Amino acid sequence: MTSGTGSSLEGKVAVVTGGGRGIGRAIAIRLAAAGARVVVNHPPGDAEEASAAGVVSLIREAGGEADPFSADVSDRESVQALFSSVETRQGGVDILVNNAGVCPFETWWDMTPELFERVFQVNLLGTFLCSHRASSMMRARGRGGRIISLSSISALVGGGLQTHYTPTKAGVRSLMQSLAIVLGPYGITCNSILPGSIRTDINRVVYEDPERLRHDEARVPLGRLGRPEDIAGAVAFLASDEAAYITGADLLIDGGLFVNLQ
Ligand code: RM4
Numbered sequence: 007m008t009s010g011t012g013s014s015l016e017g018k019v020a021v022v023t024g025g026g027r028g029i030g031r032a033i034a035i036r037l038a039a040a041g042a043r044v045v046v047n048h049p050p051g052d053a054e055e056a057s058a059a060g061v062v063s064l065i066r067e068a069g070g071e072a073d074p075f076s077a078d079v080s081d082r083e084s085v086q087a088l089f090s091s092v093e094t095r096q097g098g099v100d101i102l103v104n105n106a107g108v109c110p111f112e113t114w115w116d117m118t119p120e121l122f123e124r125v126f127q128v129n130l131l132g133t134f135l136c137s138h139r140a141s142s143m144m145r146a147r148g149r150g151g152r153i154i155s156l157s158s159i160s161a162l163v164g165g166g167l168q169t170h171y172t173p174t175k176a177g178v179r180s181l182m183q184s185l186a187i188v189l190g191p192y193g194i195t196c197n198s199i200l201p202g203s204i205r206t207d208i209n210r211v212v213y214e215d216p217e218r219l220r221h222d223e224a225r226v227p228l229g230r231l232g233r234p235e236d237i238a239g240a241v242a243f244l245a246s247d248e249a250a251y252i253t254g255a256d257l258l259i260d261g262g263l264f265v266n267l268q
Pocket residue numbers: 109158159160161165168201202203204208209
């Protein structure tokens with residue numbers, strides 16, 4: 007399969023969690039275009055299954071290789087099943103992209119322990135469960151690997167409607183820093199991507215408000231919110247051999263939003 011990015015990931019197996027929609031969808035498509043065989047993980051549900059099937063079809067129609075797999079990343083048995091399938095069907099994993107995440111905006115006063123716990127389970131526990139299984143497989147195979155996790159600008163700043171979400175994104179970033187130490191001896195790099203405000207379903211409710219959209223766009227030096235494709239290229243780079251000496255790092259991809267405080 008030819009691609010603009012060359013065949014930098016030819017022969018690699020990539021698992022993208024939450025790969026059926028939004029940023030995960032763009033990442034799955036981009037890694038396949040670079041030659042990887044992509045496992046498009048999605049949470050259970052008809053709509054999620056249909057979205058993932060659409061991504062797989064798009065990749066296959068472009069001459070790439072992809073397979074869907076339904077698993078709730080916060081559920082230990084589901085993650086076990088996902089990676090057992092990857093072991094038997096794809097022969098192992100070279101690249102794990104921990105993209106699955108949720109952020110149901112809620113006020114602090116209406117924040118329930120259940121909602122806080124759910125966001126923690128998907129965003130942080132899910133990253134732990136997938137990273138633990140994948141790194142164990144990578145270590146056993148002895149060929150190194152890549153773990154790339156979607157943290158967020160919210161790891162660096164707060165969010166009034168995201169008191170459940172921001173701690174999980176800071177935790178993801180910190181987990182990658184610690185795993186970089188543990189997994190370095192095995193040639194496995196661990197890095198975080200920190201997206202700013204990207205137009206996807208996760209924040210649709212916020213950006214359906216034209217006034218809020220205009221306000222947020224005006225705060226971005228590049229003048230627009232991000233698109234999923236703005237994230238995918240950086241993930242493909244971190245997954246490639248070109249990033250062999252990058253680990254424990256994080257890459258902020260926000261159009262300049264973070265530095266535009268004044
Ligand atoms: C990000 C950041 C964005 C928001 C998403 C859901 O960390 O806060 O503004 O759209 O979360």
